[in-house]
Amino acid sequence: MAALLEAIGLVKHYDVEAGGFFRRTRTALRAVDGVDLTIRSGETLGLVGESGCGKSTLGRLLIRLIPATAGQVVFDGQEITGLSPKALRAARRAMQIVFQDPFGALNPRMSVEETIMEPLLIHGARRSAETRQAVTRMLDMVGLPDSTRYRFPHEFSGGQRQRIGIARALILRPKLVVCDEPVSALDVSVQAQIVNLLSDLQGELGLTYLFIAHDLGVVKHISTRVAVMYLGKVVEVADKRSLYARPSHPYTQALLASVPVTHPSQRKRGVGAQPVIAGDIPTALAPPSGCRFHTRCPHVMPVCRTDEPAMRPVGTGHDVACHLVAPGPPM
Amino acid sequence: MSLLEVRDLTTSFQTGGGEVTAVENISFSLEKGEILGIVGESGSGKSVTALAIMGLLPRPPARILGGSIMFEGQDLLRLSDRSMQRLRGPGIAMVFQEPMTSLNPVFTIGEQIMETIGAHESLSQKDRFARAVEMLEKVGIPSATSRMTDYPHQLSGGQRQRVMLAIALVCRPKLLIADEPTTALDVTIQAQILSLLMDLRDEFGMAIMMITHNMGVIAETADRVLVMYAGRTVEQAPVGRLFDHPLHPYTRGLLSCVPTLDQDQDRLVAIPGSLPEPSRRPPGCRFSARCSYAVPACGESIPPLAMFEPGHAAACIRVRDIG
Numbered sequence: 171m172a173a174l175l176e177a178i179g180l181v182k183h184y185d186v187e188a189g190g191f192f193r194r195t196r197t198a199l200r201a202v203d204g205v206d207l208t209i210r211s212g213e214t215l216g217l218v219g220e221s222g223c224g225k226s227t228l229g230r231l232l233i234r235l236i237p238a239t240a241g242q243v244v245f246d247g248q249e250i251t252g253l254s255p256k257a258l259r260a261a262r263r264a265m266q267i268v269f270q271d272p273f274g275a276l277n278p279r280m281s282v283e284e285t286i287m288e289p290l291l292i293h294g295a296r297r298s299a300e301t302r303q304a305v306t307r308m309l310d311m312v313g314l315p316d317s318t319r320y321r322f323p324h325e326f327s328g329g330q331r332q333r334i335g336i337a338r339a340l341i342l343r344p345k346l347v348v349c350d351e352p353v354s355a356l357d358v359s360v361q362a363q364i365v366n367l368l369s370d371l372q373g374e375l376g377l378t379y380l381f382i383a384h385d386l387g388v389v390k391h392i393s394t395r396v397a398v399m400y401l402g403k404v405v406e407v408a409d410k411r412s413l414y415a416r417p418s419h420p421y422t423q424a425l426l427a428s429v430p431v432t433h434p435s436q437r438k439r440g441v442g443a444q445p446v447i448a449g450d451i452p453t454a455l456a457p458p459s460g461c462r463f464h465t466r467c468p469h470v471m472p473v474c475r476t477d478e479p480a481m482r483p484v485g486t487g488h489d490v491a492c493h494l495v496a497p498g499p500p501m
Numbered sequence: 502m503s504l505l506e507v508r509d510l511t512t513s514f515q516t517g518g519g520e521v522t523a524v525e526n527i528s529f530s531l532e533k534g535e536i537l538g539i540v541g542e543s544g545s546g547k548s549v550t551a552l553a554i555m556g557l558l559p560r561p562p563a564r565i566l567g568g569s570i571m572f573e574g575q576d577l578l579r580l581s582d583r584s585m586q587r588l589r590g591p592g593i594a595m596v597f598q599e600p601m602t603s604l605n606p607v608f609t610i611g612e613q614i615m616e617t618i619g620a621h622e623s624l625s626q627k628d629r630f631a632r633a634v635e636m637l638e639k640v641g642i643p644s645a646t647s648r649m650t651d652y653p654h655q656l657s658g659g660q661r662q663r664v665m666l667a668i669a670l671v672c673r674p675k676l677l678i679a680d681e682p683t684t685a686l687d688v689t690i691q692a693q694i695l696s697l698l699m700d701l702r703d704e705f706g707m708a709i710m711m712i713t714h715n716m717g718v719i720a721e722t723a724d725r726v727l728v729m730y731a732g733r734t735v736e737q738a739p740v741g742r743l744f745d746h747p748l749h750p751y752t753r754g755l756l757s758c759v760p761t762l763d764q765d766q767d768r769l770v771a772i773p774g775s776l777p778e779p780s781r782r783p784p785g786c787r788f789s790a791r792c793s794y795a796v797p798a799c800g801e802s803i804p805p806l807a808m809f810e811p812g813h814a815a816a817c818i819r820v821r822d823i824g
Contacts, residue, residue: 220687220688220689220690221658221687327775327776328775329775330775357542357543357714357775357776358542358714358715358716358755358758358759359542359751359754359755359758359772359775359776359791360772360775361758361759362758362759362760362769362770362771362772363771363772363773365760365769366768366769366771369768384687384688386688386762387759387760387761387762388760390760390762391760391766391769414762424689425688425689426762427692428688428689428691428692429688429717429762430691430692430695430715430717430718430720430721431717431720431721432716432717432720432761432762432763432764433720433744434719434720434721434723434740434741434744435741436720437720437721447689448693450657450658450659450660450690451657451687
């Protein structure tokens with residue numbers, strides 16, 4: 171599969187004030203700190219990691235909702251980090267986003283029709299029978315009755331609002347859609363509907379997804395490949411099967427081991443209890459030296475504290491940044 | 502005698518559109534040292550049940566329409582505010598979902614733990630300090646003595662939830678109500694907190710009411726499970742039985758609609774529709790509008806909770822037919 175999007179050395183630092191009231195200093199918060207990533211045409215790339223790891227920032231950088239501090243993003247053959255505002259607007263037709271919070275992402279004063287139609291108007295269409303027809307098609311596609319078009323967001327449940335958000339993202343027929351935790355704010359009995367809807371739409375419209383989530387079960391279900399992020403870095407990327415069957419980075423292993431069991435008979439209690447990693451994710455204001463995971467890693471070696479591991483292949487299409495897995499044969 | 506025995510609890514809320522019931526005829530019991538999982542989605546009434554037991558329902562707008570809550574033989578609904586206050590802490594304690602908003606931002610965590618001790622026991626300042634440090638160590642806060650002077654904002658989300666647990670447990674409660682204690686936390690921190698809760702249960706022998714929407718949390722911790730939907734109990738069973746032989750279509754749906762790590766499926770089994778608003782609940786079985794097994798009779802009257810196996814009850818008239 172050809173690459174639809176390629177990020178090279180992508181960096182996003184935020185300037186923040188730190189320290190006490192009287193000793194205030196300016197420090198860089200390294201939200202995304204040197205990420206290389208490829209999204210292939212037609213695939214769903216899952217992006218997982220704990221809160222604060224930079225996954226949402228990365229999603230926004232890739233479609234240039236926020237400007238990068240350094241690095242490049244090539245989308246569909248065009249470098250987009252240096253585009254002029256006018257050229258960027260044209261490029262945006264092909265890149266859209268669905269947000270996590272279906273309550274905050276919709277303007278409460280705009281009807282469903284206005285909300286879904288707005289991207290068309292922004293991109294030069296006139297309000298007409300044709301644009302209204304386009305809204306009708308989108309409503310049908312996301313499973314909302316046509317009678318909902320004159321209603322307002324507060325009249326809908328969370329799942330229905332997420333359908334409205336998806337219709338708005340898709341009306342321009344984008345190539346890439348960044349789905350930023352699209353189901354985590356929804357009731358569990360509604361999540362499956364939205365996941366199925368996203369899968370169906372991908373098939374119908376030939377979409378490519380970046381699917382950002384912290385739920386490893388949902389990501390496993392929907393993704394073609396999965397990237398794991400820790401403190402601003404991608405630490406492992408692989409095909410879904412390879413990643414879940416042979417997680418190679420100790421952080422990926424810890425994440426998977428932390429997922430609750432699916433049946434009470436699988437509980438591991440007492441002697442030989444599950445290897446839960448200790449501690450919290452460190453602050454991105456002062457990430458640890460060397461490998462950023464070394465402060466929590468059960469297999470830490472001296473080299474991990476000083477040298478940052480590079481991404482190396484451990485299998486076909488399976489790359490990992492860890493001193494344990496290279497050099498030598500894969501573990 | 503059970504530690505806690507809730508019988509036919511029914512509560513309502515006064516809303517702009519009139520009075521609506523939040524929970525109806527909820528009954529369950531909890532033994533010493535037992536973990537009862539209460540599963541439900543938003544609006545199922547699980548948090549209202551917890552607040553009713555704690556005596557923390559804001560009245561008005563809330564009202565208790567009937568039922569009893571017996572804790573160690575006394576009816577909590579008949580206790581004075583003062584007696585209820587004495588019971589919170591050494592009798593029943595609660596941790597909430599939001600560790601961010603449950604701690605007071607202008608007091609140190611040490612002050613907040615020591616305040617709780619002081620409210621229930623007459624100990625010297627020095628002894629209270631020692632007790633607080635000991636509790637912080639127990640819940641896994643490193644270098645506890647120096648953290649006593651930290652303010653809540655200086656702690657991470659996981660550490661705040663540990664502090665909340667320390668406050669809840671410092672008076673050695675017989676019952677801990679944990680309302681979505683790990684929902685706001687990352688999966689690695691969730692695993693730490695759940696494992697801590699299980700250890701503390703083993704050490705103190707306290708009972709836990711584990712309220713969650715996450716079947717994985719239930720699978721990890723619960724001994725018995727109560728499944729709630731739109732204010733009513735739809736199923737109650739020992740945990741192994743519930744996962745092996747769920748009877749109610751809603752429970753079946755909940756167990757199959759969440760993708761897990763050990764299965765591959767092309768398509769998720771979705772439950773159609775969404776939870777009904779309290780004022781727009783359908784007549785009869787409240788799940789009937791979303792249920793693929795529903796027949797006209799389901800809409801006629803609310804199905805009673807019937808026992809199908811010892812300890813395993815479900816409120817569905819179709820259980821025998823759907824196998």
